[in-house]
Amino acid sequence: MPLILLGLxxxxxxxxxxxxxxxxxxxxxLAGSVGTAVFALLVSYRVFSRGPLTxxxxxIYVDALGAFIIALIGVVELAAGLYSLGYTEHELRxxxxxxxxxxxxxxxxxxxVFTMLAVVMSNNLGVMWVAIEGTTLSSALLVGYYDKHSSxxxxxxYIIICTVGIIFALFGIILLYLAAVAVSGGGSAALDWNSMxxxxxxxxxxxxxxxxxxxxVGYGTKAGLAPMHTWLPDAHSQxxxxxxxMLSGVLLNCALYGILRVHLVVTKAVGSGFSxxxxxxxxxxxxxxxxxxxxVQHDSKRLLAYSSIEHMGIVAAAVGLxxxxxxxxxxxxxxxxxxxxxxLFFSAGNVTQQYHSKKIGKIKGVIxxxxxxxxxLLLGAFAIAGVPPFGIFISEFTILSSGFAQGKYLATGLLxxxxxxxxxxxxxxxxxxxxxxxxxxxxxxxxxxxxAVMAVLPLGIILLxxxxxxxxxxxxLAQVVAVMGGGN
Amino acid sequence: xxxxxxxxxxxxxxxTLTLASSFIIVGARRLGSAIRGAVVQAVLLAAVTAVxxxxxxVGEMYLAAGLTLIVKAGLIPYILHKVEVxxxxxxxxxxxxxxxxxxxxxxxxxxxxxxxxxxxxxxxIGVVERALPTAVAMMLIGLFLMMTRKLAINQVVGxxxxxxxxxxxxxxxxxxxxxxxxxxxxxxxxxGVLIMGILAFRIxxxxxxxxxxxxxxxxx
Numbered sequence: 001m002p003l004i005l006l007g008l009x010x011x012x013x014x015x016x017x018x019x020x021x022x023x024x025x026x027x028x029x030l031a032g033s034v035g036t037a038v039f040a041l042l043v044s045y046r047v048f049s050r051g052p053l054t055x056x057x058x059x060i061y062v063d064a065l066g067a068f069i070i071a072l073i074g075v076v077e078l079a080a081g082l083y084s085l086g087y088t089e090h091e092l093r094x095x096x097x098x099x100x101x102x103x104x105x106x107x108x109x110x111x112x113v114f115t116m117l118a119v120v121m122s123n124n125l126g127v128m129w130v131a132i133e134g135t136t137l138s139s140a141l142l143v144g145y146y147d148k149h150s151s152x153x154x155x156x157x158y159i160i161i162c163t164v165g166i167i168f169a170l171f172g173i174i175l176l177y178l179a180a181v182a183v184s185g186g187g188s189a190a191l192d193w194n195s196m197x198x199x200x201x202x203x204x205x206x207x208x209x210x211x212x213x214x215x216x217v218g219y220g221t222k223a224g225l226a227p228m229h230t231w232l233p234d235a236h237s238q239x240x241x242x243x244x245x246m247l248s249g250v251l252l253n254c255a256l257y258g259i260l261r262v263h264l265v266v267t268k269a270v271g272s273g274f275s276x277x278x279x280x281x282x283x284x285x286x287x288x289x290x291x292x293x294x295x296v297q298h299d300s301k302r303l304l305a306y307s308s309i310e311h312m313g314i315v316a317a318a319v320g321l322x323x324x325x326x327x328x329x330x331x332x333x334x335x336x337x338x339x340x341x342x343x344l345f346f347s348a349g350n351v352t353q354q355y356h357s358k359k360i361g362k363i364k365g366v367i368x369x370x371x372x373x374x375x376x377l378l379l380g381a382f383a384i385a386g387v388p389p390f391g392i393f394i395s396e397f398t399i400l401s402s403g404f405a406q407g408k409y410l411a412t413g414l415l416x417x418x419x420x421x422x423x424x425x426x427x428x429x430x431x432x433x434x435x436x437x438x439x440x441x442x443x444x445x446x447x448x449x450x451x452a453v454m455a456v457l458p459l460g461i462i463l464l465x466x467x468x469x470x471x472x473x474x475x476x477l478a479q480v481v482a483v484m485g486g487g488n
Numbered sequence: 489x490x491x492x493x494x495x496x497x498x499x500x501x502x503x504t505l506t507l508a509s510s511f512i513i514v515g516a517r518r519l520g521s522a523i524r525g526a527v528v529q530a531v532l533l534a535a536v537t538a539v540x541x542x543x544x545x546v547g548e549m550y551l552a553a554g555l556t557l558i559v560k561a562g563l564i565p566y567i568l569h570k571v572e573v574x575x576x577x578x579x580x581x582x583x584x585x586x587x588x589x590x591x592x593x594x595x596x597x598x599x600x601x602x603x604x605x606x607x608x609x610x611x612x613i614g615v616v617e618r619a620l621p622t623a624v625a626m627m628l629i630g631l632f633l634m635m636t637r638k639l640a641i642n643q644v645v646g647x648x649x650x651x652x653x654x655x656x657x658x659x660x661x662x663x664x665x666x667x668x669x670x671x672x673x674x675x676x677x678x679x680g681v682l683i684m685g686i687l688a689f690r691i692x693x694x695x696x697x698x699x700x701x702x703x704x705x706x707x708x
Contacts, residue, residue, distance in 0.1 A: 124666070124668065124669065126665055126668070126669030126673075127668060130676055133680070137676065141683060141686065144687060144690065147694065148694070149694055149695065149705065152695075153703040153704070153706055154706060155687055156687055156688075156691060156703055160643060160647070160684075167627070167647075168627075170654050171654055174654065174658050174661065174662065174665070177662050177665060187666065188666030188667070191666060191669065234706045293708060297708070298708070
């Protein structure tokens with residue numbers, strides 16, 4: 001089953017290139033996104049109901065933590081795939097890109113999905129590195145898809161900064177290998193995560209600490225942690241909106257996943273303080289760095305990109321703060337952020353197509369012109385900022401109360417302060433766009449029905465998670481927390 | 489014992505040569521000579537790997553040496569050369585730091601990496617002792633090249649120097665990464681250079697230059 005899950009997006013990517021006309025291409029995309037999502041959920045269901053899964057020798061290892069991210073990839077990939085149908089159709093009609101490029105869009109889209117799944121499913125930390133670099137390579141041309149000056153600049157910065165970052169991570173992996181070989185002897189099994197965690201206690205702590213620093217800097221670059229985040233606002237804002245949703249919604253989580261795997265090994269080897277402390281510092285720094293850019297932002301998609309930096313910061317800080325409840329909140333937050341940010345990027349994409357601009361100053365009265373996207377954008381803004389009926393409020397509240405309960409007043413207080421300031425900036429910018437009276441030249445309506453529906457759908461789930469967390473979600477999160485060690 | 493010692497000495501010598509070859513790239517005044525410098529470095533790196541394979545008896549090292557020759561001394565320079573031909577000549581080094589300062593800085597980086605790694609590994613384990621500082625120095629020189637060079641292709645060459653440094657660390661400090669990982673890394677490097685080449689080509693089409701100084705409109 002895990003092999004089918006890896007094979008499906010790859011097959012879809014290859015078929016997309018072979019497709020003869022746009023109708024076939026749309027059908028291939030539909031089948032590919034639905035199929036991948038179904039198998040992603042099946043694999044995670046299998047893991048959550050019957051425990052960790054290994055395959056392909058020991059190359060594939062999926063435990064609750066991995067299964068959780070696989071499920072997220074499945075859901076967001078499905079949403080982005082469906083949204084792409086309407087979005088790319090509109091871009092073709094508007095003459096933004098030529099029809100012959102469309103098949104390459106889908107080719108890279110599904111290659112990107114494949115590499116993300118490979119990150120989460122690989123047991124060998126070296127193979128995981130190869131897959132994470134693969135995510136950069138497969139999404140770079142998607143970021144530069146529009147072939148404009150700004151998108152090429154974004155794509156170049158993206159591929160260069162992330163590749164440099166990740167080379168540091170490779171050095172970290174080599175240090176880990178050096179430490180592991182000294183204990184277990186050589187062979188490819190030495191880098192397997194499940195064997196490394198078993199012998200963690202015997203590994204050279206000095207090497208492990210150094211390795212973690214390199215890996216945190218390397219994968220942290222990809223996860224958008226400050227101060228290595230500089231590529232993120234460019235890439236996430238210049239990419240086509242469905243791709244932005246995948247970059248923000250799941251790619252950042254995949255990179256963070258890479259850090260967490262090593263964090264677990266290091267924590268077991270040298271105690272909890274070291275790697276958790278670093279995660280807390282980088283997390284808080286990310287929120288603080290994103291804050292001013294959110295408050296004075298002029299570009300709607302950059303606003304969302306900086307908000308992603310903020311939310312990855314919150315998750316990293318929450319993992320750093322630790323505690324059973326805090327970790328529960330961290331992963332609930334990851335889920336909430338993925339869905340809310342997808343919805344927001346879809347809304348922003350619709351607005352951009354209708355207003356022909358991403359500038360916040362030029363967008364007014366979306367609620368009046370766009371009957372579905374308008375409310376979705378405003379509600380999405382409230383949701384991402386953390387207003388009560390939505391899921392993010394619950395997860396932030398959980399994280400904060402866990403922090404205070406552990407007596408970590410300074411860090412938690414800082415977190416609370418930063419999050420409330422971002423709240424104000426976010427709601428202010430979004431209400432400028434949605435409220436007021438629209439400029440005369442803008443026609444009322446939606447780019448397409450499908451695009452409008454896709455903006456609302458993820459938001460519905462978030463609303464549900466805010467009011468009531470179903471038993472199975474609770475169970476899933478509890479299992480993820482158990483993998484994370486329950487509390488440091 | 490004598491043979492093992494001389495092998496270790498040979499490995500060390502080749503590593504030093506590999507590091508020294510970075511200066512061909514640092515001192516390159518034209519794209520073409522930077523690319524040639526990368527070929528020289530790749531060949532030396534393959535030699536280090538092959539000698540390590542011989543002295544450790546790990547057969548997979550020969551595979552890594554062969555891949556280094558094919559990918560880093562063959563395919564990648566070929567791709568870079570293709571891009572260079574298509575974008576036309578860009579005379580001058582196009583660097584934020586002049587040649588003299590570049591040499592001085594890189595020499596400083598080498599001293600820095602020797603002193604920084606000295607405390608990390610216990611002395612007396614031979615090759616490892618020499619591999620780590622050499623590798624770190626190459627990483628830093630590559631990073632320096634990437635940060636100071638303005639032309640897109642020169643930045644890619646800087647990236648290759650960084651990657652070569654990592655590779656040297658893997659070959660020297662451990663007995664090479666597991667073959668699956670090794671092959672995967674080579675694939676990534678190759679695909680990476682290919683995609684960067686495509687991007688550089690498109691940048692040249694849109695901006696009429698591959699000077700990345702023009703790529704600074706996205707702010708705030």
